[in-house]
Amino acid sequence: MSVPLRRGSRAVPLESRAALAVLDRAIVRLLPTVPRPVVRRIADRYIAGEELDDAIATVARLNAEGKSATVDVLGEEVRRREEADAIVRAYHDVFEAIRDGGLGSNVSVKPTGLGLKLGYDVARANVETVVRHAAEVRNFVRIDMEDASTTDDTLRLYRELRELGLDNVGIVLQARLRRTLGDIESLSDLRPNVRICKGIYLEPDAIAFTGFEEIRAAYVRALEALVESASYVGIATHDEFLISEGKRVARNDRHEFQMLLGVRPSLGDDLVRAGEKLRIYVPFGRQWYEYSLRRLQENPRIAGYIAGDTISRVLSR
Numbered sequence: 001m002s003v004p005l006r007r008g009s010r011a012v013p014l015e016s017r018a019a020l021a022v023l024d025r026a027i028v029r030l031l032p033t034v035p036r037p038v039v040r041r042i043a044d045r046y047i048a049g050e051e052l053d054d055a056i057a058t059v060a061r062l063n064a065e066g067k068s069a070t071v072d073v074l075g076e077e078v079r080r081r082e083e084a085d086a087i088v089r090a091y092h093d094v095f096e097a098i099r100d101g102g103l104g105s106n107v108s109v110k111p112t113g114l115g116l117k118l119g120y121d122v123a124r125a126n127v128e129t130v131v132r133h134a135a136e137v138r139n140f141v142r143i144d145m146e147d148a149s150t151t152d153d154t155l156r157l158y159r160e161l162r163e164l165g166l167d168n169v170g171i172v173l174q175a176r177l178r179r180t181l182g183d184i185e186s187l188s189d190l191r192p193n194v195r196i197c198k199g200i201y202l203e204p205d206a207i208a209f210t211g212f213e214e215i216r217a218a219y220v221r222a223l224e225a226l227v228e229s230a231s232y233v234g235i236a237t238h239d240e241f242l243i244s245e246g247k248r249v250a251r252n253d254r255h256e257f258q259m260l261l262g263v264r265p266s267l268g269d270d271l272v273r274a275g276e277k278l279r280i281y282v283p284f285g286r287q288w289y290e291y292s293l294r295r296l297q298e299n300p301r302i303a304g305y306i307a308g309d310t311i312s313r314v315l316s317r
């Protein structure tokens, strides 16, 4: 898992900040032992809800705020074919609801949610079904990028779909991976639609940049290469430095900014006010646990949230 450097408030004395950072790191390591109901409560802001109606209501609210959305049906590392089939059906319902509601939203899919761990062909067939349905309703599918063990298969899947003539599909690249500039080069004949992000999965030094500034620099290099070679770039970040680099590098209408539901919404509002396109990632579903853990592990105030939740439960007793 990715554990970014924490940058605390300047008002907090250095020693206290150091102590907080140690506490944060300890809590991040212990998160998997935190009871699920507690994780659910403090991760609530990152998830639209468990049902499609929850996601649709969230998308409608975001649209009213001038933001578009990408809906993600939660579920990953699926090991049973029926579970993957259920996720395919859920996306079908998502497309219908987006169309019926006249909403501004596409979808994001995870290869392991659509069966990659059951075999490449299973995932390939399922993703193709979702992309074909999207094409029928004039929608778009973004294939999320998961941990490095899936990168080759995910890129292969994307290329094969594009070679079938399916253009309503995009890919994600992770700036932290050392291979990413090479991947941009080898995808360039497809003029891909790419979301660039730092990459949430903690990968070993041999294949990934691991320092905070190193990852930022790699992000800017990837963004520059994409602006040259891609058809469209989704600049996915909540890092103010990268947002301002995004504005500097992508001086065209072939880009948008992207953020996660519940993360730095006021920064998103600023982008919209400044006339930038912004898309919010809206996850929903009953399989909320793994996604929530990843989001909490990236929250620089995780210690405060856990402490706050514990204190309020003690008080309510």
Ligand SMILES: Cc1cc2nc3c(=O)[nH]c(=O)nc-3n(C[C@H](O)[C@H](O)[C@H](O)COP(=O)(O)OP(=O)(O)OC[C@H]3O[C@@H](n4cnc5c(N)ncnc54)[C@H](O)[C@@H]3O)c2cc1C
Residues within 6 Å of the ligand: 002, 004, 007, 143, 144, 145, 146, 172, 174, 197, 198, 199, 200, 201, 236, 237, 238, 239, 240, 242, 258, 259, 260, 263, 264, 280, 281, 294, 295, 296, 298, 299, 300
């Ligand atoms: C739309 C979108 C789609 C993504 N898709 C993928 C994907 O397909 N594959 C993948 O590997 N990764 C994906 N990511 C995650 C991404 O790789 C990063 O892990 C994540 O965005 C955090 O990196 P950052 O650029 O925001 O920088 P950070 O330095 O991590 O964050 C910048 C600041 O944002 C705030 N912040 C960040 N996260 C949180 C949080 N959870 N809670 C509260 N505050 C927070 C903090 O103030 C932090 O200092 C996606 C991110 C976005 C926005």
